[in-house]
Amino acid sequence: MKQNLQRILHRARDRGDLDREEIVELLSVSEGTEIHALIAAAGSVRRACVGDEVRLRGIVEFSNACERSCLYCGLRCGNRKVERYRMSEDEIAASAREMARFRIPTIVLQSGEDSSCDAERICRMVRRIRKETGLIVTLSIGERTREEYREFRRAGADRYLLKHETADVALYGRLRPASRFENRLQCLAWLKELGYEVGSGNMVGLPGQSLESLADDILLMKDLDIDMIGIGPFISHPDTPLGGFPNGSIDLVLKTIAVARMATRNTNIPATTALGTLDPDGRTRALAAGANVIMPDFTPAPYRSHYEIYPGRNRTGADQGIFLENLSRRLASAGRTLGYDASGWRE
Ligand code: 5AD
Ligand code: SF4
8 A cells, every 4th residue: 555545544433624635635545555554444434433323313314305506416406207196294203103112212304305294293293203102203205494404403303404415516516516615614603503413424436526526525524523424325316417428326326425525524324225225235334434323214115115315225125123133233243233222312
């Protein structure tokens, strides 16, 4: 291994204070031994900073209605092939109870950006889930006003996921028409201010994306003190304007996760569903590269199959009981355990 690379890798492992150039250098490694060393270093940081436990967050995609037209996403409003749904409050509550039955400590309520799903309805849902199950509630429903974020918080929501998607402002503008990067950052700042634990993240392998901008993704999330970092491959959806473009590379996603772990130390990093979609071993490989969270999908049939952000998304895991059992067995052989407590607030 080149001496310079070795030096950067040691600092990444011991302190994590990398600059943009050094991050690009790490993301560029291509030799087997170098990739192996990068992954191993991230694994040791993960173990030292967040332990061996893999934390669980259950997800319910309660509506696929969306008013936006992001070029990469199958749920974009222009896609007429999608059968749109909105789960009823009783259906959502039933999914939450199912999660509690599996001892999953926290629920993520996710949807497209749907302004007709007003703040009052969201607050009612949050209060009901808190009351009936005691689950920690995470919302992932896009850009809203500060006032709405405050109401959700008052209703009992503790966490919020809002991916910045890409830190390349020009690319962001091209991929998300009628949406401003600046507003995204404003929303993240509000959420932090209001005391949410905040998740963000980015896609890897977007058409026109550079390694430098991936370095910026990592540095941005570090600067904003983001608590949970979701990094997944771009997966080309045929019914979108990006239909003909190649998927993101799994290796590059794993390298990005590894560097993000070393740069941000004690964050929560999920092994994303998108990785599991491109590679049956994708999530296990992510857990070895620095990830420490798994998000099983509790969206009931038939809705789940209609939440097709990218193709093949819903092939993974039909029965949650079997999924968790298999996962637990596989983790044990890697010296890891499944975490059933609500831990996650960063120490
Ligand atoms: N490939 C991978 N991830 C995607 N997302 C949307 N479209 C795609 C795609 N084609 C992710 C985005 C978004 C979330 C809803 O799904 O990161 O935040
Ligand atoms: Fe809507 Fe989110 Fe898909 Fe954009 S990425 S089209 S906001 S669901």
